[in-house]
Amino acid sequence: MLRIAWQTLRRSRAAFVGAFVALLCGAAVLTASGVLLESGLRATVASERYAGATLVVGAQRSLRPPGGDVTTEVRLPEPVTLSEEVRAAIAKLPGVDSAVGDYRVAAAVRAPGSATRPAAVSGHGWGSAALTPLELVDGRAPESDSEVVLDAGTAAAAGLGVGDDVEITVRSVPSLYRVSGISSPAGGVAFPRTSPVYFTDREAGRLSGHAGHFDAVGVIAADGADPEALAEAVAHAADTPLTVREGADSGALEFADVGASRSLLVLVSSAFGGTALLVVVLVVGTTLGLSVDQRRREFAVLRTLGSTPGQILRLVASEALLVALVGGVLGSCAGFGLAEFARGLFVRLGALPADLPLAFSPLPVLASVALTALAAAAGGLAAAVRPAVAGPVEALRESASPPRDTPRWRRTVGLVFLVLGLSTAMVPVTVRGELGAAGTGSAALLLVVGVALLGPFLLRRLLAPAAALLRRSRVSGFLAAAATEAGLRRLNASVTPLALALGFTVTLVYSQSVVAATAQEQADRALVADLVVADTASGGLAPEVVDAVRSAPGVAAVTELVDTTVFVPYRVFDDVDLATCPARGLRGADPAATVDLEVVDGDLADLEGETFALERSSANLMGLRVGDEVEVWLGDGSERTLRLVAVYERGMGFAAVTVPLEVLDGHTAADAPTRLLVRSDGDPEETAAALGRLAEEYPTVSVTDRAQAAEASRTEAELAAWINLAGLAMIVAYLAIAVVNTLVMATAGRGREFALLRLVGLTRGQVMRVVWVEALLFVAVAVLLGTAVAVVPLGVLSLAFLGGPLPAGPPWVYLGAVAATAVLGLVSVLLPARLAMRAEPVEVIALRE
Template identity: 45%
Template sequence: MFDIAWSSIKHRTGGFLGAFVALFFGSAVVTACGILLVSGLTSGIPPERYAAAAVMVGGEQSKPVKEDFDPVHAERATVPADLVDEVAAVPGVKSAVGERTIALSAADGRGEPVGLADPLYGHGWSSAVLGPVELRTGAAPRTDRQVVVDEEVARAGGLEVGDTVRIAVGTTPASYEVTGVVAGLDRQASVFFTDGRAKELSPRADRLTAIGVFADAGVDAGALADRIAKAVPGTDVYTGDRIGDLEFLDVGQSRGFLVGLSAAFGGTALGVVIFVIASTLGLSVQQRRRELAMLRAVAATPRQVHKMIGSETWLVSVVGASLGTGLGFVVADWLHGAYADVGALPADFELSYNPLPALASVVLCVLGARLAGYVAARRVARIKPVEALGESLVEAPELGRGRWISGLVLIALGLVVSIVVPLLIPGELAIAGAAGALMVLMIGSALIGPVLVRAVARLMGPLLTRSRVSGYLAAANSTANTRRLSGAVVPLALGAAMALLQVSILTTTQEEAKEQVADGVVAEWVLTPAGPGLSPELVQKVREIPGVTAATPVARSQVMLDYQEIDQMVTRQFGAQGLDPADLDRTLDLDVREGGLERLTGDTIALSRTAAGTTGLDVGDTAEVYLGDGTPKKLRVVAMYGKGLGFGDVTLPHDLLTRHTTDGLDAALLVAADGGRPAEVSAALDELAADTPALRVERPGDFAAAQEDAQNDQSMTNLIANAVLLLYVLIAVVNTLVMATTARSREFAMLRLIGTTARQTRRMMFMESWVVVATALAAGALIAVPPMVGVSLAMTEQPLPYVPPLVWVAIGGFVAVLGWLSISLPTRAALRRAPVEAATTRD
C-alpha cells in the first residue's frame, strides 16, 4: 500500500505539497513550544559570585505543588543568620560563610550618578571568598566608612584607591573611602563593605541571603549537600550549575515564566496546528473525489481506501513534521531573543536544545494528521460507489444531519462559554473560558461553513451577475461549490478572528489599566526611584514637610494564593501592592466595592474583583497566602476593590509586604497637600529630590504614563507568542487558498476551450475572491465578537471591548488583500499554460 501511496504523492504533488507545508510549519511551532518548556525545566546560568563554593544553602525559593511545576517566589527566600553555625557543624564541612546581598546605587565624589550596565549589589567582605574576587589594587575595608569596589564601578565612576564614593541603599546615601579594587563579574557590579556595615545596611539583620560551604578535602559535593539538607531542613541546597539559580533570582523566575508560557501557549498552539492540518488534509481529499470515486467503482473496499489515504498521510506527515522540527529550533531562538528584548528573559539565559521536543512534535503532528486523514476519507469510503461517482462531479447539495447538529451544538456551547460564563463566574476562569471559546466557535462554524458560503454567495449574487460572463460564472461556482470555497474560507476566518481577539484583549487591558491609574491616583505628586527603590524613612521626611496632608508609601511584589478550583487545589501568583491605610483616601482611590481599606492592618488582605472571583473569597473569609519570599500566612479579607488592572489584584498592609521583599524598599510615594499651599510643597519636594540620590518628583499624569509603559511591556510579552501563532495561521491561509486555486487548472482550461477568455477567467476568480473574503470577514467577526465581549465583561465589567476603528479596518484590509493575492496570483500562473495542455492533465 505504501507503493501506491508514494505513486499518488508523485503524481499529485499540488495537494500533498499543501499538506506538507501545513505540517512543516505546524511542527515548527509545536517544537518551539516544547523547547521553551524543556528550557524552563532544565536550563539556567552558571554561578559567578558563588562559583568557588562546593555547596550553597538558601531559603526554599519555590512552593512545592503536587503533580505540577513548582512556582518560584517573586522575592528572595532568606535563611536565619544563626544557621551558619549549624551548617558548619555538619561532617565534611570545612567552613561556612554567611552572605548578604544588598541592592545599591552609587555616585562619584561630585554627586554624579555612576552609570552601570549591570545592577549594583553590596556584600560583606568575608563573603568575597565565595567567588573569583581578588584584589587588583589596594586593601580590604577596615572601617564602616571604607569599601572595596569592582572594576566596573571604578571604571564607570572614574574611581581610584583613596577616592570618595557615595553609595545609597534606596534613597539613603552615605560617603565611603575606596580602599581597593577587585576583578569584576559578568552579570553584576559589586561593592564590599565590612561585615558589620553590611549587616547594618541589610533589610533584615537577622537574615542572610545564603550560606556558602567549603568542603573538606576529598568530600564529594553531592554527598555533602545531602547531609546538609538532612541537618538543616526547610532550606534548599545547591551544587554545581544549579547554584546559579540561587545566585541569580531572575533565573528561577525566568524558568517559571517559560513553563507557564509553554503550558498556556503550547496547548492553544497544538489545537490550532491540528485544526489547520485537518482543514488542509480535508481539502486535499476533497480535491481527489473523482479519483477516489473511481477506485470505489472498480471494487476498492472502504478499508482499502482508508488504508491508502492513511499511508499517504503517514508519508507526508512524517517527512513534513520531521523537517519542520529544524525550523522549530530557529523559532525558539527567535522567541528567546524577543522576550529578552522586552525584559521578560535575561539575555544570557540559555535555551536547552534537547531533541525530546522535536520527537514529541513529530509524534503529535503525525497522529493529528492521521486522525484528520481518517475523518476526511470517511464519507467517500463509506458511501456506495455509484453515489461516490455522482458526488465526484457535483457536490452534495446538503450537509449531513450529524454535521449540522454538531456544528450548531458547538456554536451554542461557544456562545454560552463566551457570554454567559463571565456573567456567572467572575475571575480568571471566566477570562480563560471566554478566550478559549474562540476555537469552539471556529470548529462549529467550519462544520456549517458551506451554509455560510452559500448565504453570502446568494446575498452577493445580484452584484456579481451584473457582469454577464465573469460575474455569472462566479455566482454559479460559489453557489454550486460551497464545500470547496468553505475549505478556503475557514483558515482565513480563523486568522481574522484570532487577530481581532488578541488585539482586543491587548487594547482593552491597556485602556482599562490606563483609566484606572489616571482615576485612582488622587494625590498631587508621586515620588518614584531612579534606582532600586525608595527608603522607608523617606516617608517620615515627606510627612514633616509643611503643607503635606498625606504621604502613602506603595510597595510592590507578587504573592501566591491557594484556592479551590472545581475539584482541586490551585496555586496562582498575583501582583501585590503594600499600602499604609492612614489618610489613604487623600492619595489613592481603588474603587472599594465591599469592606474598607481603613481596616488594612495586621494580618489582613484586600482583593480586586478579579482576584476575589478567581479565588472564591469574600470579605470576612480567610485567604491562604504565600508572601513574596514564600512565608505562609492566613490573612482575613477586609475589602474588595475594582481597580485591579491598574494597581494589582492583591493589596496588603505596607509593613507586612515590605518585611517579605528582597530589598525592603518602596516603589512609589503618593503625596497630597493642603489646598492652599501647593507651591510651597512642590518647592520643598524639588529641594528634597535635589538632595536625595535617585529620587524623582512626578505629577500623577507622568506616573500614569510610566505605569502604562510597564503595562505595555507586559502586553508585549503576551503578544509575542501569539504573533508566532498568527504567522502560522497566515501561512496556512495562503497555503490553503493557493491549493484550492491551483487545483482548478483543468476547470480554467475547459472554460477557455468553450470560449471564455483569460481576462474573463481572471475576473471570475477575482469575483469569487470577494465571496471568499466577505464570508471570511463575516465569519471571523461573528466568531471573534462573543469572546471579545466575554473577556471585556470579565476584565472591565463592560460588554464593549476597546478596539480602535483603525484596528478593524487594518485587519479587514489585510485579510482582504491576503485572500485576493492568494487567489489571483495562482490563477494567473494557471492561465499561462495552453488550454489544451491543461485540459488533458490529470486531476
C-alpha cells in the first residue's frame, strides 16, 4: 500500500501541496515548542567561578508532595542550603581531594565618598577561590574580617587598588573594608557574568546570614579519580537529596537567573505547546479533509473498480503518513530556527538572559514528526470514511454532487465542543488570575472546533438570508449564491482557519489586556501607603534600616514586605496537586494602614504566627474556609502548617497568598524585607524628603511615591502580558499561513469550474465578479464566526475581572484583526482565481481530473 501511495503522491503532487504546507509549518511550531521545553529542562550557561571544580553539589531544588506523581513536581524558587555536615561527608569520600563550601552574598561596591550608585557584586569566602581557580595579580589573600580581595574589573571600575578602603553595602548597610588583593581568573580572561568580591570565609558566612550552611559545595577530585564514579558517590553521600553537576556544566547552580529563566521556558512552552498541538490538529484535519473532498471522483472510481473501504482507508492513511513524514522532517529543521527566533523575543523583553543558549537534541524532532503523522492519519481517515464506505453507485453520485447534510456524528461532537467551550468560558467567574484567563483562550479554541465540526449544517443557516438576496441580484450574485450553497464543504474548510485566526488572536490579545488592567487596578487600590522604600541591589533591608525608616520624621506606619512563592496542596479526585501561589510576607503593627486587600472573610489583624491569608477564588477552588489548617510548602521546600485567617479579593494586584513575615524568616534568598510600605502622618512630600536624606546614608536604598510604585507595577503587568503574547506569536503566525494555504488550495481546485463558466459564455471579468462576491460573503461569515467565538469568553472574562462586558484594550486591535482577516481572505482567493483563469478554458477542461 505504501508503494501505491507513493505513486499516487508522485502523480498528483498538486493535490497534496496544501496538506504538505500545513504539516511542514505545524511540525515547525511543534518542534520549536519542544526545543523551548527541553531548554527549560536542561539549558545552562558556562560556569565561571566553578570552572576549576570537578563537581559542584547543590541541594535538590524540586518538590513533589506525598501522593503526587511526576506531573506535580515543581521547582523551588528560593535557595536551599547544604550543611557543614554534608560538606564534611563529601570531603571524606574516596577520590575527593577537597570539598569547599561556597557562600553567596548579594552586595554592592563603590569607592568611599563616591557620589555614584554602588555597583552590584557577588560576595564569597576566599576559600571558594580554589574552585575557579584565581590568580592574585596584586597583593595577598584576606587575613582579617576587615579585608577583601576585589576582582580586577571591579577594582578598575571603582578606581581602587591594594591598600585602599572600599565601601561594601550588604542589606543596605555600608561598611568599610581594606583591599588586600586584586584577583583575576587564570589566564587573565574576565568573567562575563560575575563581579566577585572575596571576604574571609568567616565574614562571608556572617554576611550570608546562614553561617555553616553553604549555597553550594565544590569538589576537587584527587589525581586518578573517575569523575563518573565520584559523581555517583557524591550524590549518595548524605541523607538529603543532592544535585551534582560537572564543574563546567554547573551554570544553573551558580547563577540564580538561569534557574528562573529555565522555569519560565518550561511554563511558557508547556502552555502554548499544548495550544499549538490542538491548533495543528485542527488545521491539518481541515486541510486533509479538503484534499480528500477534492478527490471524491477518484475514490468513486476506485470503489466502482472493486476496491474495498479498508483499501481506500489504508491508501489515504498511507498517503497522509508519507506526506507527514516528509513535511514533518523538513518542518522540524525549520523549527530549530523558529525556536531561536522565539528565544530572541524573550531576550528583548528581558525575560531571558542573552547568554542562555537553547538546548538542541533529536527528541523534539521525533516528537513533532510523530504528532504530525498521527494528526495527518487521523484527519485523512476522518475525511475519507464517507467516500470509502459508500457503495459504488452512491460514491459516483456523491462525487458529482457531494452530500449537503452534515453527518449526525459530526453534529453531535460539534455540539459537545460548543458546550465544553461555553462551560470553559465560565471559568473566570470562579477562578481569578492567570488560570482563569487561560480558560478564556481554551474556550475560544473549543468553540472554533465546534463550529468546524458543525460545518455545512451551521453555514447553510447563516448563508440562507444572504443567498436569498443574491439570487435577486445580477448574474454574478446569482452564481455566487449557487456556488456557495453547492460548495458548503469547501466553504467550511475555508472559513474554519479564517475564523480561528480572528477569534484566537482577538481572544489572546484582549484576555492579556484584561488581566493586565485588572492587576493594575487591584494594585492601585491595594496600595494605600504614601511611599515605598526598596533595596534590590544588596540583598534587602537590614533591621537597622527598617528602624531608621520607622523613626524618620513624618512616618506614621511601616509595613515590611518580602516577595516569594508558596505551594498549597489540593486534591483533584484522588490525586494530589500543588497550586503555585505568588506570596508576600508582611510585618507591621498595622498592615491595614499601608495595604487594603478588600478582605471578604476573616481579619488581616489576625495575620501573626503560623497563619496565612488567601485570595478568594483560590480559596474557593481549594475548598478552604477561614479557620482551616493547611500543610503548605515554602519557597525553599520547608513544610509548615498554617491556619487560614482571612480571605481577600485583590490577589491579582498584590499576591495570591499573604503570610506573616516571621513565617518566611530564614526561608528566602534575602532573608530580609526588600520593600517597606510607608504611610505618612502629614505631608507625604516632606516625609519623602526626610527618607531621601536617609537614603544618602544607605546608598542602595531608593524612595518612590505611590505614582512611581504604580508605574512600576504597571510595567511588570505589561511585561507578563508581552511574555505570554510572544510565546503565542508562533501560533498566530502559523494560523495566518494556514489561512493562506487552505484558501489557495480551495480556490486552485476550482479551475475546471471556472473554465466551464467561461465556456458557457461568461467573460473572465464576470467570473472574477462571481469570485469577488463569494470571497466577500465567506470573509463576512468568517468575521462573524470569529467574533462570535471571541465575544462570549471575553465578555465573561471582562464581567468577572472588570465588572463590565467590554474588555480592556484599544478597539483598533479588533479592527486591525478584522482588516487583516479580510485582506488575507480576499487575496488568498482572488489571486489564485485570477491565476487559474490564465489558461484557455478548453485546455483546462481537457486536462485529466
